[in-house]
Every structure is written in C-alpha cells, then in structure tokens.
Amino acid sequence: MANNQADPEHQSAGAWAKKYYLATRVVMESVLRPFDLGPTQWYVMHQLMTVGPTSQRDLGRMLRIERATLTGVVAALVRKGLVTQTPDAADQRQKVLTATPAGAALWRQLPDPIALILQTAFDGVPQRDIETTTRVLRVATGRLTSLFPKGNES
Template sequence: MEDALRPHGIGATQWYVLHQLAQVGPTMQRELVRLLEIERATLSTIVATLVRKGLVEQVADEVDQRQKLLRLTPAGRRLWGKLPDLGFIHEAAFGGFSEADLATTARVLKVATERLNQRMKA
C-alpha cells in the first residue's frame, strides 16, 4: 500500500482520510477519530499535514467553533482522481469475518497495545 502511495507523497492514513472525504463528503474531524479508530492527537497531525499540502481544508463548525469540518480542496480532489483504488484491501484482509469478530479483535488489540505502552512508560 505504502509503495503505491509514495509517488503521490501521502501515507496510508492520509489516504483513508482522503477516501472518506472523497467518497462520503465533508466530515467532522471528531467523526474521523471514531471511524479510523486512532488517537485524536494522531489525526490532528495527519490533518495538519493534509492542510499544509493544500489537500484538505478545516472549517470551524457554526455551532461549536472548537469542532472542525474537513473537506477536500480542489487540489485534494485532483489528487484523489490520480490515486490508486485501494478499497480492495479491506475486503481481501477482512472479508468473511463477522462484524462481531472484527470488533472483538480491534478491542483486544487496542487494550493489548495500551497495556504494553503503560508498561514501557513504567
């Protein structure tokens, strides 16, 4: 995956953000944290990079100025049109597993990672 994206100057998680914005449309940044199951700080760094590259723009929510709506810029739409379709990866890796199995696996791996991180900090 990374090899396919490297010529375009983006990483896998950046691709997923662009995919969400291109396929679904403008999305609240907090929603992407939930969808991608990554830390808020990690997503903030990724979004800042995409904004700096001119691919994504952040717009403050009209009701709560602290919340940010993300959307593709014209440059982001052009790049999306050039990127390889990597949508098959999810089906190839996880096809045939129930949502319950996937949720359990994600939960176990998340807790295991948190435990290891806590141990390394101690």
C-alpha cells in the same frame, strides 16, 4: 509447546490476521508513496471524497485513531493544500474537514490501494470462504472489543 506465541511457526488465526494487516500496510504505503500520501492520509481523503465534509472529531472515531495522531495527519493534508479545516458552524471549537480542488484532482489520479489489495489477496478464493473469514473475524473482534470497551474508544 506451551506458549505458541514463542513458536516462530505460530499459525493461529490471530497471527495470520496480523500478518495480513502488516502486508496490506506495505502494499498501501508502496502504492501511495509516489503521491506523497500515507495510509491514514488516504483514509481521510477517502472519507472526504466519498462522503463529503466531515468533522475532525467524527473522523477520529471512524478511523479509530488518537486525536493527536489525526491532528498531525490533518495538518500535513492542510499543508499540502489537499484539505481545508474550518470551524463547525454549530460548535466553533470543532473543525470540519473538506477536500480542496487540489485534493479532488489528486484523488482522481490515485490508484485504489484497497481494490489492489483485495484483487491480489483474494483472487481465486471462493466468495463463501471470504464471507466465512469476514464473519469469523467480525465476531472475534466484537467479542474482544466488548471485553474491555473502555480501551476501544480511540
């Protein structure tokens, strides 16, 4: 078949990378739903709980999400009382995000969805295979990102 993408049995590395990504999203959403958190909210909380207060602009770059998307995620976390948003001392136009005591308390209760995903997905897989997969996907991603660098700034 000339166009493998039309083939329902498409087995390329890219197709499997996408299937893996989608499966991890399902697991994350299922694990976090009882705590009224979504995956992006979890990543914001992870940053704030493991690194500490972070500028909203930097967080958007780290998570590679659009400013408008992050604004909505942060607004939800603020509304839930899990995060505070304060003006940056150096630039009042920028906002710094900090976990609240309620956010820290919730964080201590949360199961780690990433640990669950890694344990489940890679149980019994030799470490060298995981390292090879990671290296191949890192190189491929870097090559694709450099192909159109302007499209990868979000």
